[in-house]
Amino acid sequence: MALLSERYLKTSVKKTRKGAVLKIVREHYLRSDISCGVEDCSTCPTNLTSSKLSGVPIIESTLCPYPHYIVPDVSVALHQVDFLEDNAINNVIVLQTVLQAVRQERLTVYKRIRDAVSNPDKNFYVFSNEHHKETYVRESSDGSNDSVRKAVDWYSKHFEKARIEAKAVLLSGDEDSKKKANDANLTAYTVFEYAEALVDCPGIVDKLSKKSEVPSAKSQIIFPEHLSxxxxxxxxxxxxxxxxxxxxxxxxxxxxxxxxxxxxxxxxxxxxxxxxxxxxxxxxxxxxxxxxxxxxxxxxxxxxxxxxxxxxEEKVDDKILKPVAVKESxxxxxxxxxxxxxRNWRTYCGTLLPLPDMRGAHHTFVPANHSIPRIRIETRQGPTLLGQRIVVSIDSWPRSSRFPQGHFVSALGQIGDKDTENEVLLLEHEVPHQPFSLAVLADLPQLPWLITEDDVRKRTDLRHLCICSVDPPGCTDIDDALHYRELDNGNCEVGVHIADVSHFIRPNTAIDREAAERGNTVYLVDKRIDMVPELLSSNLCSLRGGEERFAFSCIWEMTQNAEIVKKWFAKSIIKSRAALTYAEAQAKIDDPKLSDEITLSLRGLNRLAKILKQERMTKGALNLASPEVRFEVDSETHDPTGLATKELKETNSLVEEFMLLANITVALKIHDHFPDCAVLRRHPSPNVSNFDTLIKCAGARNVKLDVATAKELASSLNKAEIPNQPYFNTLIRILTTRFMMQAVYFSSGTIPEAEFHHYGLATPIYTHFTSPIRRYADLMVHRLLAVAITADKTYPKLLDKHNTQKICNNLNRRHLMAQRASRASIQLHTHLFFKDKVVEEEAYILFAKRNALQVLVPRYGVESMLFLDKKGETSVKLEYDEDNSTLLVGRTRFRTFDKVVVQLSVEKSGLQHTKLKLSLVKPAIPSVSVPSVEQESTAKPPKKKKKI
CATH class of the missing domain: 2.40.50.690 (OB fold (Dihydrolipoamide Acetyltransferase, E2P))
Known part of the structure; x- marks a missing residue:
């Protein structure tokens, strides 16, 4: 028996990108059996939908002192999502028409409302008013608000009929909408009236967006009007x-x-x-x-x-923007x-600016991100929030206001607290770090997980091979392993075996959608934010020593000179003989007394890796550098106890070379089979003019850089040496990376093949295949490769180049933000490490600015600004030469690559957080430099001993 009660044709119009207007006609169905969503409703069918709303809603309010459900209109859903997310707000009826309007306007807000709907503690229910016979509005004079009022009217009558002792309260964003609802005999209030009447929720009013773009008559106009x-x-x-x-x-x-x-x-x-x-x-x-x-x-x-x-308070001073005299060209x-x-506004972390009277309502919020302007907010919680990290959202930026206007969202904790600061850096870099949802966890395999006979029949059994992994110490998400063996024909066989994550994560499942959204695993100093749940990342997909695992294998037959004779791919079963660290693997290679199977395999791989690397360098691959440090962290407190520069061994290069080879080999394979939708990675060639500053600075040291091609640049860097300055070559390689373009993922069908080139690796095609545990791009590549070798079935979205490019765009953004979050974590732990310490160390100038030097302290991997223009203290004149990138301070000229001695300490007077402060020690410049620690200690007279 059909449940559909009415069917008719719904007509709408849509404007294309080219400006054409399309008429769209769709079938639209109306029903009478859609549930109201209230638990145990006596008149609604219970077998068609799961109830979300509590039978007796409890929200204590002086305005609504009775059980009630909230029905927000579009304005409230769109602009007051922080209010709706508050723990005090529950039992909310979200209308389908409202949700659709929000989705069209702001996708980020739509996702937040959907998250609230999926939270069982919030009791949010989506009511399909668009498909209900009695709530559907065919013609509307007031847009979505007509459908909202009709739905609230239906709920009021339905509750009376079902004898539900509760009311439906419409929350509107303005007085006009509220008045129209009241005229229709509906219970309606503005969201501001409702919030102020809530009992025991004093801070909830602060979460309301006070959107106002229109300046008052008395306001002074500061900014030009924006064009329509x-x-x-x-x-x-x-x-x-x-x-x-x-x-x-x-x-x-x-x-x-x-x-x-x-x-x-x-x-x-x-x-x-x-x-x-x-x-x-x-x-x-x-x-x-x-x-x-x-x-x-x-x-x-x-x-x-x-x-x-x-x-x-900030003072506007555009005079500081006037550059010094330069050539017109x-x-x-x-x-x-x-x-x-x-607008791309989001929530921002920061703190309140201290005012003489914090009890007032108006406050200035200082974002932690220096790229964001200060924000004016209204809150009565000033004394409580002072000294805390808080979250604020921007509502508007009127022409009459020096700063944008916003509202308070939440408090995170005390400034300087490590957990609070970790939360700040994750939020600021938009790193998804919430626990995995129940829907995601439901997609995980059941334990105990065992390899079955059917699995063995479908896969290539490689458990007999001497396979081992080589990773950093403490690594638990081991996604790659290698093997090497000699063949009877005089050649050798080399295999790269990658965790088969695609076996456990199937397309379009909850866990797949979550991994695609997260994009990658984020590594902080003291924690790891996984892309996939730990059961996969550290267990079933981790190629741990002595355990049988599913893998995706890329295998080559090579000559002893590393020439590839044959290559093939297979979904396999492996059993790693050992999970080694780089140091352990290097020790085996270097120990002449060892001749076991694993050691011989590592030596064979190492020999071939050196040949492969030399071939890459000959083709023009760049060997760049970065100032990396490793923290020694206390096992209980996770506080840094030591700092050391990362030491690279031959085994680091060994692993890198075969991962690069696997990525290139797979890239060729998937592009050959899927020329229009292969997931690849390219590194665009930088504009030659990008290197002008670097060429000029190197030339001042009689070092010539040729940047016409990657090969010529690589050759120049190899020759870039200065006698008695061993760190110079490393420094110039570090600086070279600053003028490069960002490597990005892309769908092969969206750009010409000539643009596939990877500049840094000097290869015409490249992808990521070797880390599917921590990169979603690799998971997509695995699926393409599996289809290419007929080991799996395809599906429509896999072959849609536009959908692939959309995913790649998100992956590129997530990759960049993950890098920045990792650097911010290192910076945070560097501050913690230098707490209560004053250290002097050699530093090198990277760039000269008009009032500061950007310097690198190699021993600690610290890169920071060394300010020389101390307001009110510096008596010497500073002269900046833009053409030659130098800064003259008194009689001392500072240039890129110059070595200086700096003093590192933690300054605790900063508002945002404890700040790493750099001070110049040498060269000694009056009123600029500080005395060295040794001088200070010797200058102090010894304390006299008291006579007893």
Whole structure:
């Protein structure tokens, strides 16, 4: 018997990207058996849906002193999601039409509401009012609000009919919507009225968004008015305006830049000064106008020390943006923001600025991210929140306000507390770190997990091979292992065996969607944020020694000169003989007394790896460097107890070479079978002009760099030596990475094959195959390879290049944010390590700025700003030479690559957190340098002993 009660055709229109209007006709079904969602409702069918709403809702309110359910309209759902997420708010009826409107407007808010719906403690219920006979609105004069009022009216009558002792309360975003509901005899309040009436929830009012773009009559206009979206689009079409993503400077809050295409060439456009920035926030998609050439400029070279300004109100001073005299040919294209295409506002972590009276309602929030402007908020919790890390969201930025306006979201904990600071860095870098949901955990295999006879029949059995893994100490997510053996024909066989994560994570399951969203595992100093649950990452997919595991194997037959004779792939079963660290593997290779099977295998691999590396270098692969350090962490407190520079051994290179070879081999295979949808990784060639500064700085040391090609650059770096300066070559390799482009994932069908090239590795094609436990891109590659060798079936989304590119875009963003989160974790633990210490160490200048030096301290891997312009203290004159990238302080000239001695200590006066402070010791410059620790200790007279 059919349950559908009515069917008709629903007509809508849609505008395409090219401006054409399409008429869309769909079948629309209305039913009468959709549940209200209330537990044990006597009149609703219980077998069609699971109840979400409590039978007796309890929200204590002086305005609604009776059991009630909340029904938010579109405005509340869209702008007050922080309020709805509060623990005090439960039993909410989310209408289907409201949810659809939110999804179209802001996808991030939609996902947050969906998360609340899936949280059993919140009792959120999605009611399909669009498909209910009595709540569907065919023609609307007031948009979504008509459907909201009709749904609330139906609930009121339904509760009366079902004898449910509760009311449906409509929450509106404004007085006008509330009045219309009241005129229809519905119980309705504005969200502000409702929040203020809640009992024992004093802080919940602070979470309300107070969106206001219209300045009052008395307000002074600071910023130019933004162009309307229609004018912006017309300007972009006529090539009078350009669209791009605004990137705020991390060094100077009055500067930023935007990458746009001008006359077919990608150019970075400089934006300087408050008026030209015109309320753009880092990450916003904006429209810009190019200024006349007479107004083109250069980055100021000034580093604003936000920490030093945290205890005072910011003063606007665009004068610091005026660059020193430079050649006209060096000027950079400069523009101004004239419109906002799309805001990219999110929640931000930071702290409140101390005020003489913290009991007032108006406060200034200082973001931890220096690229974000300060935010004005209203809260009565000032005294409580002072000294805490808090989360704030931006609501609006009126033309009359120096800063954007926002609202308080939540408190995280005390500033300086390690757990709090870890939470801050994860939130700031948008790292998904919530526990895995029950739906994800339900997709995991049941324990005990065993390999069956059917598995053995379907897979290649390689358990007889001498396979072992080589990883850093303490590694539990072991996703790669190797083997080597001599063949009877004089050749050798080499295999790379990768954990077969795709066997456990099937497409479009909850665990697959979660892994795709997370993108990668994030490694912090004291913890690891897994991409997949621990049962897989550290157990069933970890190729642990002595345990049988599923693998995806890439195997080559090679000559003794590492020439590939044959290659093949197989879904396999392996049993690793040993899980070694780099040091343990190196010790086996170096010990002449050892001749066991594992040692001989490692020696064979090492010999071939050296040949492979030499071949790569000959082709022009770059051997770059990075200042990496390793923390020794207390096993109980997880506090850093020691710092050491990471020592690279031959075995590091051994593993790297065969992982690179496997990635290249797999890339060729999947692109051959799937030329339009293969997941590949490319490293674009940098613009030769990017290296101008580096070439100039190296030339000042009589070192010539040729950057025409990667091969010539590699050759130049190999020759870049200065007598008696052994660290110079490492330093110039570190600096070279700063002028490179970012490597990215992409779908092969979206760009020409000529652009597949990987600049750093000097290979025409590349992908990631070797780490599916911690990278979702590798998991996608495994699926493609499995289909290519007929070991698995395909599915539509796997072959959709546009869907693949969409996933790749997210993976690229997640990869970048994971890198930054890892660096932030190292920085946090460096601060903890230097707590109560004053250390002097050699440092090298990376870049000279107008008022500071960017220096690297190799021993500790610390890179930081060394400020030389101490306001009110520095008496010597600072002269910045933009052309030669030098800074003259008194009579001392500082250049890139110069060695200095700095003093490292932790400054505890900063508002945001304890700050690592660098002070110049040598060369000694009056009023700039500080005395060395040794001088201070010898200058103090010894204490006299008391006579007893």
């Amino acid at each position: 979206l229609s004018k912006v689009l017309a300007g972009i079409k006529g090539k009078k305006l350009y669209q791009g993503t605004f990137q705020a400077s991390r060094e100077n809050y009055l500067e930023g830049s935007i990458s746009v295409e001008i006359d077919g060439v990608e150019r970075w456009v400089l934006i300087q000064g408050l008026q030209n920035l015109n309320r753009a926030v880092h990450g916003d998609t904006v429209a810009i106008e190019i200024l006349p050439e007479t107004e083109w400029s250069l980055p100021s070279g000034v580093v604003t020390d936000k920490e030093a300004e945290d205890t005072v 060096n000027l950079q294209v400069t523009g101004r923001v004239v419109g906002i295409v799309r």
